[in-house]
Amino acid sequence: MRLYADSARCSGCRACLVACSLNLFQENNPKKAALTILPHFPAPGVYEVKVCTQCGECAAVCPTNAIKQNARGAYYVEFAECTLCEACVPACPENVMFVRAGLADVAWKCDLCGDCIAVCGTNVLRLGEIAAA
């Protein structure tokens, strides 16, 4: 399974980011979310949502094997094993592998908890099977 985003439906409200940070870190802090909303204003006037495709490139490059798969099939960061080497960040083709010095001493990513879907009022996000390449 993976998360799919229909950017055309996004209104930029960021409820998903807060819900995400609450699940991942038990904190109200959208700067610590595992998905991204990029506003493009004043022109063309659209939002772009970036989500993890669960491609596994991050796990493939992690030297400590700290990125593992959970029961939902999602790659997640085992925080205790992350050494903050940042090898995963450039490996991510969607720019949704996060490291931010000062905010957390680990890398983080989407673990498919689904809370972002629960709070999105415009049905931008959905879970779906990973399409065959």
Place this chain on the structure above:
Amino acid sequence: MNGYGGNILRVNLSTGKITKTPTPVELARDYIGGRGFGAYFLFNEVPAGADPLGPENKLIVSSGPLAGLMIPGAGKCDFTCKSPLTGGYASASVGGLLTAEIKYAGLDSIILEGASAKPVYLVIDDDHIQLRDASALWGKGSITVEKILKDELGEEFQIACIGPAGENGVPYAHINHDYGRQAGRGGVGTVMGAKKLKAFAIRGTRAIPVADLDAYRQAGMALYKACKDSEGLGPWQNLGTTMVVSWCDEIGALPTRNFAAGSFAEGKTLYGPVIREQIVITDKGCFGCPSPCGKYSRMKRYGTRVEGPEYETIGMVGSNLGIADAQDVAQINFLCDEWGVDTISAGSTIAWAMECYEKGILTPADTDGLELKFGNVPAVFTLIEKIAKREGNLGALLAEGTKRAAQKIGKGSEQFAIQVKGMEQSAYATHNATAMLLAYMTADVGAHHNRAWAITYDLQVGRELVGADKVARVIWLQHVRPMFDTLGACRLQWVELNIDLEMYIPALEAITGVKRSWQDLELVSERIWNLTRLYWAREHKDFGRAWDMPSPRFYTEPPKTGTTAGQITKLEDVERMLDMYYAQRGWDANGLPKPETLERLGLANLVA
């Protein structure tokens, strides 16, 4: 403090001194946040008789305890100051992402004091706070400036800025945020301009603490689920506030040609579905909103984009100016945004001028040659720029707002200056809607709708009916609706999606750790309401009943056309409503709070 950023930031623009102090626990207890904090600081810190455009006035920017959290629509930010438009209390609300960022930066209020000698902008990046030279930004439009600052500082920064109107002292200048949302009313942007503060930018990376994380997440999720399950969600998401245009037109509440009527015969092209189809390209929500009413539009004819037009703007610069084309109205909206004026006050002032012109009170000699007839779109485009620059005789006149412009011109034009307390009435025609009329008469900033949107109640119980129940309803609305602006959240999930008010109670308790019922919250609202009333009385020595009177148009001139043709509110009913309103509020016959009322609200110590 749970639910709060935790600090009050003060920036003195005269000296450059920046200080931060913990948010007082008692302030949170008695005034909660948002407009409550604003009213408290205004009353206690801005000296009596201060010049609204002088360094003694303060611009107080406040978030609230729900803002920035996982609560639907938790994106309301309050701007409070002494109003340059009315000389009384000004409090303007803006949505978007600003209020959340204030909390993430560890703040609850930003108090802007003094006045800079040269143009500056303020950058708040968590604890790094700096005033920078804004001479390169001065004179630029507000949308343009926001883009420049985003490009310079990064997308994570949230921006509040003014346009040329705010720089030039136009008393109804707005503060822009998130490319087209505005704290619009009462001249909050004028005060920012008088302080030579072109903009402020803020980024915060902290978490907001809450008292009971599990209970809060449960209550927050329950609120989102209720919103998503609401039958009202689909239509509201589709049209937003433009949903109201057709309804107002049909019931005779759509301001038409300077409120001469409440139905606009040509107005069908301004109805919500037409706007959606012709110009809307993206839904644009405020922080945490599952039901975004914000619509972002593209005007192909003009090569421009704008957030909006919202209902109020459609009413005030569309039907009220006799303009019926969606792209024209949206372009006027864009020009008001960029030049930095409130669309409601600008629309009303231009409508007043058009009526003056059509009646021969203003002549081509007065209008610098502009043919100011209703429906003249190019003339409106020209006028917005002239107003923002105070250019020419007409620009300077209309830059005063309707009340002062009518006082200057005279010749009976005061009769159709549609305002209360000096603030132009927003977009509900109240010839025959007595609760809404009372709401405008008594709103604490002047004739603004957001304190009590009572017009649906008029339709429900009988629009011409005048009685104690109706008055009580207006007062209840004046306590519940502004409470949302105190909490830092939007009221529209309650109003439009029928979310039960009781659902907010467990959320607020889990967030703040303080148990409060709606009865408790309404008491805080009543305290704030009375404090703002005291402020008016302190700033205007003749303040009293006469200040609550509506435009005479609504009790002397029945519309000639439309649903409300021939209908009018009787002057005696206006007076009767005020008597009942004062009695129910515990105010005297002149509309001033009685000592026992102030005692009950814990305000007795504030009056000498």
